[in-house]
Amino acid sequence: MRNIYAWLVTVVIMTAVLLPSVAFATPESEESLLHTIEQIIAWKKQDENIAESDPLLSKPFLAHAGNTNGDWYPIGLGRIGYPDDYQAYLAVIKNNVIERYKTKDQLSDMKATEWHRISLAILAAGGDPTAVGDSNLIADGTYNRGLKTSLGAQGINGWIWGLITLDSMRYKVPDDADMTRIEVIKEIISLQLEDGGFSFYQDEAETDMTAMTIQALAPYYQSMEEFTYTQKDTGENVTKTIHTIVDEALEKLSDMQTSTGGFSTQDDDNVESAAQVLVALTLLGIHPDEDERFKKGDNSLLDFIMDYQMEDGGFVHAKTYNADNPSSLPDESNSMATEQVLYALVSLYRLENGYRTMYDFRPENPQEMKQQMLKLMEDIDDIHEHTDAKQLQQLLDTYENFPIEERSYVYNFHKLAEAATKQSIQLDLPAFSEAYEINTKGNGAIAPIYQEQTAPRNITEQDVEKIDAISTPLTTEHYIDVISMIDQFEQADNKSDFEKELAQLYEYKEEMEKMEAEIQSINDMVLDQLYPFNELTSKDRDNVDAILERFNALSPYDQGKVLNYEDLKKSKTQIDNAVRAKRISWALGIVAVGLIIVVMSRIQKRRRQRD
Amino acid sequence: MKKDLLVVAFILFIVGWLVTGTKIQSVEEYYLTHIDEITEDSETVTLEIRSDTVLDAMDKLKPGLEKYVEPDGEILKKTEYVLRSGDTAFDLLDRATRHHRIPVEYQGADYNIYNSIYVQGINYLYEFNCGPLSGWMYKVNGEFPSRGVSQYELQDGDEVEFHYTCDVGRDLVGYIRQSKKVGN
Known part of the structure; x- marks a missing residue:
């Protein structure tokens, strides 16, 4: 521990001269960190087929807003303040939330982490998760989550991310809330294992879960408060400070660090586990290069992470091929690996430069x-x-x-x-x-690390042209565009000059939502009325034809959203065959009857002649 | 007289046709509508879906789901299906459950590090419905593959089982702990 402070002092003295603002880092390392961060962003744009000059938060990436694969990049971006289209992202993710809130389960039946990830992403983009439509995601996803399902229904993650979210703006828990902050903390610490770490499985320490737990407890690391609780793994009643608990967990992590300086999950070295440890350390104010516990010989945690970067700027998940994970190649950048490195490096940059920690979204201190x-x-x-x-x-x-x-x-x-x-x-x-019972609402702060960006507040002819480019026939392909344009027009200072266009956009939105509902309804009908196929008969013809007619009315893009179209084609063929078989049968039947009559009459005629 | 016999033969032929129910189909049509019919040459696999573990952990089950729990643990009895070329364990599950109208919900492959579809719920029973360590796992020929369900390509004769677990597999026969990346 001593070394970090020695380092701090040296660095501060060194840089105090060079940098006007508070700074921990040497300009050199600062520059290379930002450089790596920029490489990552460039890689992700390439990965999404987005031009480098365009924002990452545009189509097609925006289609993922509100999902696991769409929210962590914006969190990384927002925390470093990289210039991008945060407004568009906010518009789309809020719309996603509002639509999902119309269902019984809202964001999810069992997974509270849906609220957590989305809340953090909204804050990172400079929005306010306590006011999304009529909903307060902080209340619903943290202190009042238990009114529907326990925060812990999905395991320890629910508690961890619940606390991170609750502390993201140091939100105030109302007196009539279902659960207090201290109760959430106690749920987490009671799950500490005998070995000092934490685990999803509740048997032995895992890197990722131990690191994430430290992340959640980090705001309490320097508090003198003692907690008395029952540790579930040992059954013992204990009284400890968070400082003691986190130090035990750090000790365990240090033990788990491999000789390469990295971390593994189930014996596989991988960059994500190392990234989570880096986030954990930086939230505690620990620089990994300056803590002997996290160096193994000449190998440091940071060296290990940087070793996973590819030529194209992205990061690989693991360096060795795993037959059980065939799609994650050791020589191909992986989106999830890269996003975790992105926000881990951002977290390190924030520490080095004296900004608030990664998950503290309050405005900077003076x-x-x-x-x-x-x-x-x-x-x-x-x-x-x-x-x-x-x-x-x-x-x-x-x-x-x-x-x-x-x-x-x-x-x-x-x-x-x-x-x-x-x-x-x-x-x-x-x-x-x-x-920490401070805020009840407010926007997340975007760090002013890159030049502050001012989104154009006026609608221009170009924006109007973008509406025309959507044009008819309408498909849901442009839904994301419409959502972000509506927001842009609504926010513009010259909004009143474009009421007609805005009305048009709302109309598009409504029509596209109807199409989406139609696609869903076709999917349901196929499932409900066409299975099992072998029981389909010509009686189902009207049904099949009706479904097919509705299917054909969709644009090719939307047809692609109908699941198992092949089944629909199969039903149609089967029915057509059945109908044709029936017709042929009837025709042949009539011919047969006709022939029988002819034959009978001829026989009768012959008899008469004989008589 | 000869002519009559000919006509009678023709009539018998038509009657025979109608009685046996022979259909007129093009080769493509035949293939399309018979793809899942098992013949002597078919390559086949079997599928079974069970939720026995819930029966021993009813106290952990989310209230309101009791009515979806099969009393004998059987959601789909072991059934043989035609193996289509390139079929993964997920394709088989999807086809069979649609056929039997068993609702299935899943998350797409680009949502996790394994690039695999993740089965969240079958027959109204979802992950986490029976405690935080509950969810769906699958077995092929008695073993639990650690690769994702849509990454596992099936072979002729494979026996696939989907089991609901209330304890990350530890309550299932033949389970050995394997990696599972958790996240949100």
Whole structure:
């Protein structure tokens, strides 16, 4: 631990001259970090077939907004403040939420993490998750989630991400809420395993779950508050600070680090596990290069991660081919691996440059306070066994001048606390958990790391032309465009000049939603009325024809959204065959009857002639 | 007289046709409508879907789902299906459940690191419905493949089973712990 502070001091002294703002990093490493981050963004654009000059948050990527594969890139982007079309992203994800809220399960029946990921993504894009349509995603997804299903219904993830989300703006939990902040914390820490780590399976520590738990507990790492609870794995009643719990988990992670400096999941070295550890460390204020626990010989965590980067800028999931995971190739950049590295590096950049942690979306503290905190951290770092009680008391006084809800940013406070306790100084400090009851609403802050971007607030002729480009026949292919354009027109200062266009856009939106419903209805009908095929008879003809007629009325793009079209074709053929067989049977039957009559009459005639 | 016999023969032929129900179809039509019919030359696989583990963990089951729990644990009894070329375990599940009108819900392949479709629910029984460690797992020839269900290509004679577990597989016969990437 000592090394990190020595490092901090050196770096701060070195850079204080060079950089006007508070900075931890050498300009060199800062530049290369940003460079890697930019390479990642460029790769993802390429991966989505988006031109490099266009925003990543445009079609087709926006179609994923509100889904696991669509929300983490915007989180990474927003936290580094990379110029992009956040407005479009917000419009689409909010629309996605509003549509999903019309269903019984809202965002999900069992998975609270749907609320968490979406809330964090909205904050990262500069939006407010407490006001999405008429819904408050923070209330529904965290402290009141239990009114429908327990946060923990999906396992430890639900608790972890619930706490991260609740603390993302230090949201206030109302008095009549279903669950308090402390209750959520206790649920998490009660799941610590005997080995010090955490696991989805509840048997032995896993890298990812241990790292994510540390991420959730990070805002409490420097708090003196003690928690009394029953540890489920051992059945023991314990009283611990979060500091102790996190240190135990860090110890376990250090044990789990491989000789290559990396981490594995089930014996497979992979970059995502390492990325999660990097996020965990940075949220605690620990730089991985400066902590002996996370270096293995010459191999560091960062070197390990950077080793996974490909020529094209993306990252591979694992370096060795795994037959059980055939689509993740050791020589092909992988989207999920890359997105996790993206936000891990962003998190490191934020630490190095003195910004708020990755999952703290509140506006930045004033520079003056940041400087004072840095100074205090330096002084704490200088504490040695001969530092006298008076000096310690002075440092404590400085510390207590900071608002309680900002004290988590004095990353090395526990060193001071320990020294003070040794000198029998009484510490009576308030718990962080109580002080985090701050905001009830508000937009997430986009870091001003890149030049602040101002979206055009005026509608131009070009924007109007974009509407014409959609034109008819309408298909759902342009739904995303319409959603983001509606938002753009609604927000524009000259909105009143374009009422006709806006009305047109709303009409498109409505029609496209009808098409979507039609596709869904066809899917349901196919499932409901056509199966099982071998029982289809000519009596089902009208049904099949009706479905087919509706199918044919769709544009080719929307036809592609009908599931198992082959089955529809099969039904049609089967019915046609049945009908044809019936017709042929009738025709032949009539011929047969006719012939019988002819033959009979001829026989009769012959008899008569014989007579 | 000869002419009459000929006509009678023709009539018998028509009657025979109608009685045996022979259909007139083009080769393509025949192939399309008979693709799933098992013949002597067909390559086949079997599928079985079970939820026995829930019966031993009814206390963990989400309230309201009791009515969907099959009393004998059997959602689909072991049934033989034609193996179409390139069929994965998911294709088989999809086709069979549609045929029997068993509702299935799944998440697309681009949502997880394994690039595989992930089966969330079968017959109203979803992941996490029977505790945080519950969900659907599958077996082929008695073993649990660790690759995704839409990444597993089937071969002639494979026996596929889908089982609901309430304890990440530890409550299933033949289970050995394997990697499972969790996330959100």
